[in-house]
Amino acid sequence: MKGVEQMGKKWIIIYASALILLPFLLLFVIRLKAPAEIMTPPGLSGQNALIQEAFEASVKDKNNIILKYPSTGDYRSAFVTKDIDGDNEEEVLVFYTLKTDEATVRINVLDLIDGEWVSVYDDTGYGSEVASVTFADFNNDGRSEIVIGWSLYEANASKVMTVHTVNVSDGKVRGLDTAVNQSYSYMGIADMDSDGKDEILVTWLDNSDTKLQKSYASLLKMSDDKSITPVGNTVSLDGSVSAYASLKIQKIDKNRAIAYLDAYKGDDSMITEVIWWDSNAHALVAPLLDPETLSNLKTLRSPAVPSLDIDKDGIIEIPVNEYSSTDRESTPVSSSQTNAGETKLNLITWCEMTPDGLRPKRYSFVNNAIGYAFILDERIKDKIVVYRQTDKGVVTFYDSEDGTKKHEPLFTLSVKRKNEFSKNETYTFKVVSGEYVVFGSITSAGQKMGFTDESIENSVVFFK
Numbered sequence: 510m511k512g513v514e515q516m517g518k519k520w521i522i523i524y525a526s527a528l529i530l531l532p533f534l535l536l537f538v539i540r541l542k543a544p545a546e547i548m549t550p551p552g553l554s555g556q557n558a559l560i561q562e563a564f565e566a567s568v569k570d571k572n573n574i575i576l577k578y579p580s581t582g583d584y585r586s587a588f589v590t591k592d593i594d595g596d597n598e599e600e601v602l603v604f605y606t607l608k609t610d611e612a613t614v615r616i617n618v619l620d621l622i623d624g625e626w627v628s629v630y631d632d633t634g635y636g637s638e639v640a641s642v643t644f645a646d647f648n649n650d651g652r653s654e655i656v657i658g659w660s661l662y663e664a665n666a667s668k669v670m671t672v673h674t675v676n677v678s679d680g681k682v683r684g685l686d687t688a689v690n691q692s693y694s695y696m697g698i699a700d701m702d703s704d705g706k707d708e709i710l711v712t713w714l715d716n717s718d719t720k721l722q723k724s725y726a727s728l729l730k731m732s733d734d735k736s737i738t739p740v741g742n743t744v745s746l747d748g749s750v751s752a753y754a755s756l757k758i759q760k761i762d763k764n765r766a767i768a769y770l771d772a773y774k775g776d777d778s779m780i781t782e783v784i785w786w787d788s789n790a791h792a793l794v795a796p797l798l799d800p801e802t803l804s805n806l807k808t809l810r811s812p813a814v815p816s817l818d819i820d821k822d823g824i825i826e827i828p829v830n831e832y833s834s835t836d837r838e839s840t841p842v843s844s845s846q847t848n849a850g851e852t853k854l855n856l857i858t859w860c861e862m863t864p865d866g867l868r869p870k871r872y873s874f875v876n877n878a879i880g881y882a883f884i885l886d887e888r889i890k891d892k893i894v895v896y897r898q899t900d901k902g903v904v905t906f907y908d909s910e911d912g913t914k915k916h917e918p919l920f921t922l923s924v925k926r927k928n929e930f931s932k933n934e935t936y937t938f939k940v941v942s943g944e945y946v947v948f949g950s951i952t953s954a955g956q957k958m959g960f961t962d963e964s965i966e967n968s969v970v971f972f973k
Contacts, residue, residue, distance in 0.1 A: 567628030582641035595651040635659040647731035689737040695756040723748040744793040747805040779813035812877035826859040919955035938962035942971040
């Protein structure tokens with residue numbers, strides 16, 4: 510009997526263990542599934558499950574669905590929730606393709622009607638991928654317009670922007686109307702002309718002339734009849750850029766908004782186009798563009814450092830290379846190999862854009878490979894030269910009498926990932942940001958010049 514009791518206890522233990530391990534075994538099996546087999550979000554419950562069911566029912570064949578996710582912007586889900594009809598209840602936009610037609614993204618709109626989710630609209634989009642989804646009330650009627658960026662065959666240069674108004678009848682969403690579709694490279698939404706209503710600033714590269722690439726920007730505005738058309742002029746930009754990097758729009762005051770368009774010139778050079786609305790001329794202007802050459806050399810710099818608020822004062826600054834006083838308009842020279850294993854870094858001047866032009870505010874050296882700047886006091890900017898060890902990424906600051914030749918080392922800046930940083934490292938200061946640690950030590954010459962651990966730590970600014 511004792512042996513039987515022992516056997517019974519063993520089976521009880523095995524059974525209990527199996528119950529504990531079962532969820533983990535199921536999770537393991539689920540993870541073994543190929544990604545292509547899971548076409549819809551698993552494990553949805555409550556309203557999310559009802560939304561998914563209503564969407565799949567409207568498409569009929571749920572096994573034919575491939576969800577599409579916007580690649581940029583604030584909305585990155587295939588199921589985008591937003592109140593688009595002004596009834597204080599959210600609707601759902603679903604982006605997807607069918608396995609039988611993967612070249613075209615479709616958009617499906619779901620609305621909650623009498624307590625049930627119902628598909629009220631389904632139609633084809635304007636691309637094979639969704640670049641972005643944005644919402645804005647362009648006519649201040651309390652209803653959000655939908656701004657969608659569509660990419661074509663994964664080519665960043667081939668994008669189409671559409672703006673959709675919501676068709677509402679009897680308090681219910683009946684569908685979407687397309688107010689405009691236009692090719693674009695970058696776009697931004699802001700009240701550029703300070704009339705209390707948002708507009709769309711659109712920029713694009715024109716490659717129709719194979720001999721001469723051109724670049725433009727225009728401002729799109731919604732009228733009372735909900736049509737969207739250009740307002741003012743189409744302004745020319747520097748067409749000799751290889752690609753756009755980013756577009757940032759900043760409201761400086763109630764009467765002025767400034768757009769900063771960063772663009773690459775080659776692999777390691779960049780410019781920033783500045784665009785704003787001139788209320789007196791009722792036109793867009795690009796004040797940094799040379800009207801005769803249609804080029805922008807004033808903001809050309811190497812390395813390709815983006816415009817950003819480097820000093821955290823709420824105003825975007827534009828980085829430019831430091832030019833010599835005798836050759837102010839010349840093209841800046843890229844950082845170049847000077848000694849074996851060393852690269853001399855350019856001094857970068859950070860400028861604020863004013864109605865009178867660029868105004869220098871800060872000076873720095875930049876390690877663009879990692880993404881940080883070292884801010885220098887203006888009084889010593891011409892007394893220091895900086896070299897980076899190409900193989901190790903160590904940056905050394907040197908004393909210099911003329912700003913060209915190095916003398917005594919002042920301090921070093923080394924960089925390691927946080928997971929590679931060891932307590933055994935030799936340093937007197939360190940700065941941690943994201944996945945990186947910048948650290949180093951000051952020499953006696955550096956101390957004599959006035960550098961301290963605290964001053965160096967406060968001078969390191971990370972950027973993306």
